[in-house]
Amino acid sequence: MAKRIDVSDLDIYYGNFLAVQGVTVSIEPRTITALIGPSGCGKSTFLRSLNRMHEVIPGARVEGKVVIDGQDLYGADVDPVDVRRHIGMVFQRPNPFPTMSIYDNVAAGLRLNARKMKKADLDDLVERSLRGANLWNEVKDRLNRPGSGLSGGQQQRLCIARAIAVEPDVLLMDEPCSALDPISTLAIEDLMTELKERFTIVIVTHNMQQAARVSESTGFFNLAGVGQPGHLVEFNSTEKIFSNPDEKATEDYISGRFG
């Protein structure tokens, strides 16, 4: 299922404002790739352009290529809705649907797409997804309770269960732990390590220990100055980035010598 992502010369715009410039990178299947960098440097924007969530914002557009297993996501005949079915996303703040129960939240990807499924199959899928997100044991007795009644960490794992229930090829995570306590963070990091057996994972994080702990490759984004576009400074194996990076800027950032 997991797929390889090749990005070449990607420029990302908000209206006329160039937010991210000239990103070229290859993301290997079944790995976790971390994106780090200061606030406002375009990590999240880049992440959102990988499943065409970027263009949900009015005026936002992209130039360049994002190729997944040979298919250009921004091709003229590609439907963005279809792209998002194959590339799931988990957001910074847990956002379960408030009108739905825990069960319905996990089933939402199928229900909302009006895919018909037998009750038994759906039950099975919900259990599998919740187990996959390490949440099953905590919620199995209250599947019909509202999802918003869970704790923040549980809600975030519920969102992960919801995202993996549609069996995507790639899972994008936009600072998934920044609103969580260390224990929930650990639970989600463990989960990511399990999930990479099945999915390609790209994660944006401000927590460099987290990037070092979970990822195989790391990309460092930076911007030259205020109002300048962000760009990818360095993309390397995580080990190299955190021990002996090629670029001086990367070393300054991870060692804390840079704002």
Next chain:
Amino acid sequence: MTATRQEAAPAHGVVEHSRRLARPAPWGLFALGLLLGAALSALTGFSVVLTVVYGVALGTLAVYAVSRAVEGRRTSFDRLVTCIVTSAFALAMVPLVSLVWTVLSRGLKRLDGDFFNSSMLGIVGEGGGAYHAIFGTLVITGITAVISVPIGLLTAIYLVEYGTGRLKRWITFLVDVMTGIPSIVAGLFAYALFALFFGPGIRLGIMGAIALSVLMIPVVVRSSEEVLKLVPTELREASYALGVPKWRTILKVVVPTAIAGLATGVTLAVARVIGETAPLLITVGIINGTNLDPFQGRMATLPVFAYYQLTQPGFPPEFAIDRAWTAALILIILVMALNIVGRLISRFFAPKTGR
């Protein structure tokens, strides 16, 4: 050095203590002011209005002066403002209480089974009722809601989810303009529209519903727009990220999340138009018998019924005037019931957060 510093330190720690009036004291002082006011107005021939005016002024002054002497400047100013704000609130309540009291005391007399069971057909003088007007109002308001809710709701969805740039701004502007249309103009619009096709003098229930729709649509748009804007963008994005198309996201995520607010908004919009008189006066008219077919002839409605009972009471007039008050009372009860329904809806439909 150390010794002098200790002497200078305040007796009770760093926070300054000040004397406070006992809790009932300000009330007592205010009551004293009111008594003085009553005495003052008795000097010039007693009157309630003068008592209240003098009393509130003197009471406020008494509270302020005593508080100033005992509690200091800041607290006394706080008490002064509290007195002024409370008096203003009481003043605002006077017309409301008086209105409810008047309508209740005069309308209760005819609030009987007969009033709900009979129309005005063949009634001269005593008896009669508003059966025809109550159901006429319900029919016309129901049709108004059926016309206005889809148009208003879809407009609001367009404005929040799809609209951009100049078109959106124009629609918002025109909706604002529509909100300000005087109700008689809406009535004249519907009348002129139907007179074009059916000739002058035409009166139909549906005309009234169209006139009321002109008034109701902007209210529905405004309230729905505000409620839809409150749905977090994150929920829309969560849905998009699952590969759900936009229209389905709106239908299955945005609208259900906002349903409580939408229903409340619609209920309040209905309450807003149910008591309109002027447009119905010129589009629907009045009849004495029961006509519930909005496409055939005149209909009776509660506000217009009340208006005619009061302005053309016949002889002896008191029975018709009693009927007018009771019709007004039923109208108030209907509006209040709609408001309560709106609140109940928002309580029952609101997203549950129970653990």
